[in-house]
Amino acid sequence: MKTILCPTDFSDASNNAIAYAAKLAQKFEASLTLLQVQSAFELSPAEMIRGRETSTTRTWHALEAQSREVTRAFKISCYAEATSAPEKLSAAIHDQAERFDLIVMGSNGPDDLYQLLFGSNTYNAILKSNKPVIVVPAGLGYSAIRSMVYAFDYLRNRTLPLTHLVPLVQKLSCRLTVLQVMEDAYSQDAEEELKELQYIIDTYHHRDLKEIKYDTVRDADIAQAINRYMLKNMPDALALCSEHHSLAGRIFHKSVIKQITAICNYPVIIFPH
Incomplete structure (x- = not known):
């Protein structure tokens, strides 16, 4: 975790994410890059008339000044990158993120009806990313992550993706x-299967992770059940996997991620399968 990317649109939510990312950079002894992408899809009619180049130049000066301030305030290496792109913002962020180990993005939930239905820029960037993404809710200050809950239906999938999460857990x-999330009611058979899978997970990852605890929630509304669990137990962060191998699994888990990132008041770490 030596390079962190933090996309920004100069909003309060993204400024808050920058402060959070800077604190992580301090902890990881990493560099931080602030990215501002002007997509043709995001420009106003006035900006289209004036020309994208003028708007990008103005943005660059503001971003460079912000990166200097972050370097001064947090005593880290902070760089500025501003670019324009013809594609949608989420696709542009994905392209730029290939060079980084971790992405930190601010979110203030769905801003309007369109985003509520089709997902925010943060949500859409998450779906396209093959790097871990930490979503920081607006107004949430940085605090050390000492406990993390990883919600996943490993009973249904017969596997627990951990490849991308283990390095972050170790670094932190x-x-x-590990929170088993399921819609099914309690059964003795399911409990025995869970114990068998937990033994396999412990055996396979005993060198990577010192200790893994396990818990289970059962509810028809998985996203709300996870959120209630987080609010009740108050761990420092939630981890979710962004992709399953099966089509049904991908649709299910993307829906959970969409709902969680819209309502959470805790950092959410989303990582690829």
Whole structure:
């Protein structure tokens, strides 16, 4: 985790994410890059008339000044990148993120009806990313992540993706609780299968992770059940996997991510399968 990317649109939510990312950069001894992308899809009619180049130049000066301030305030290496792109913002962020180990993005939930139905820029960038993304809700200040909950239906999938999460857990030196999420009611058979899978997970990852705890929630509304669990137990962060191998799994889990990132008041770490 040596390079962190933080896209910004100069909003309060993205400025808050920059401060959060800067604190992470301090902890990881990493560099931070602030990215501002002007997509043709995002420009106003007035900006289209004046020309994208003028708008990008003005943005660059503001972004460079912000990166200097972050370098001064947090004593880290902070760089500025501003670019224009013909594609949608989420696709542009995906292209730029290939060079980084971690992405930190601010979110203030769905801003309007369109985003509520089709997802915010943050949500759409998450779906396209093959790097871990930390979503920071607006107004949430940085605090050390000492405990993390990883919500996943490993009983249904017969596997628990951990490849991309383990390095982050190790870097943070945090405790990990694996939360089995399922719509099914309690059954003895399911409990025995869970214990068998937990033994396999412990055996396979005993060198990577010192200790994994396990818990289970059962509810028809998975996203709300996870959120209630987080609010009740108050861990420092939630982890979700952004992709399953099956089509049904991908649709299901993307829906959960969409709902969680719209309502959470805690950092959410989304990582690829």
